[in-house]
Amino acid sequence: MRVIILGPPGAGKGTQADGICELFDIPHISTGDLFRENLKNETPLGKKAKAYMDAGDLVPDELVVDLVEDRIKRDDCRKGYLLDGFPRTVQQAKALDKINAENKVSIDAALNLDVPSDILVDRLTGRRTCPTCSTSYHIQYNPPKVEGVCDKDGTKLIQRSDDVEEVVKNRVKVYETSTAPLIQYYDDLGLLFTIDGTQQPTVVAEKIKTALKSKE
Ligand code: ADP
Ligand code: AMP
Ligand code: ZN
Numbered sequence: 001m002r003v004i005i006l007g008p009p010g011a012g013k014g015t016q017a018d019g020i021c022e023l024f025d026i027p028h029i030s031t032g033d034l035f036r037e038n039l040k041n042e043t044p045l046g047k048k049a050k051a052y053m054d055a056g057d058l059v060p061d062e063l064v065v066d067l068v069e070d071r072i073k074r075d076d077c078r079k080g081y082l083l084d085g086f087p088r089t090v091q092q093a094k095a096l097d098k099i100n101a102e103n104k105v106s107i108d109a110a111l112n113l114d115v116p117s118d119i120l121v122d123r124l125t126g127r128r129t130c131p132t133c134s135t136s137y138h139i140q141y142n143p144p145k146v147e148g149v150c151d152k153d154g155t156k157l158i159q160r161s162d163d164v165e166e167v168v169k170n171r172v173k174v175y176e177t178s179t180a181p182l183i184q185y186y187d188d189l190g191l192l193f194t195i196d197g198t199q200q201p202t203v204v205a206e207k208i209k210t211a212l213k214s215k216e
Contacts, residue, residue: 005110016113019209032085088175113195125168126138130150135152
């Protein structure tokens, strides 16, 4: 199963990812996580991406496409993958189609988590993230069992430096301009499932499961 999860920053893509990946036994590939890993390790790619990420702008397409191509060629992607945060432009989507065509595979479904922009700022400024396993929490809507600590591995939670109001507002604007056109792109291909992402996470998960089971 090859799945794309679309939606604005804060829509709940990361929150839903683990459930989908367990269900289909596929890896969760988050380009944001891959870039943050490169940033932490101060790799040449991390150094190139930093200024864009700090501002909440998109990293140039060619850097992202090469990163994803290397990742999806790995053995653990033979049965499929869940792409989270990629593609983010029509050019990235076309590049992904080309890579898949060369490998004689194709995308099975594009999930679109629909959340109105006025809710996103609140979700992202209240988000706390585990730097070890990338699990997202929310100080109000989805708090960890022990305040400030990841339920899964006990790591101290952090607030991402791009989860501050000014950067969040730019990320939402960038989404609307550059990424939202992908909704039409995948609808035209007959792959789109739009899900109301304002519902409880468990309800969203059920709807995703029903959608993907129809493609199995
Ligand atoms: P994305 O990966 O799409 O940027 P996340 O999955 O990290 O978004 O979720 C953003 C924030 O919203 C997190 O703080 C998360 O706990 C919270 N959140 C996720 N899904 C829901 C939901 N259905 N209802 C309320 N809050 C949610
Ligand atoms: P995310 O974790 O998905 O919110 O991504 C964090 C940041 O990484 C974004 O604001 C971008 O700067 C960068 N990024 C992640 N994925 C992409 C992508 N597909 N295209 C361009 N930039 C990306
Ligand atoms: Zn953790």
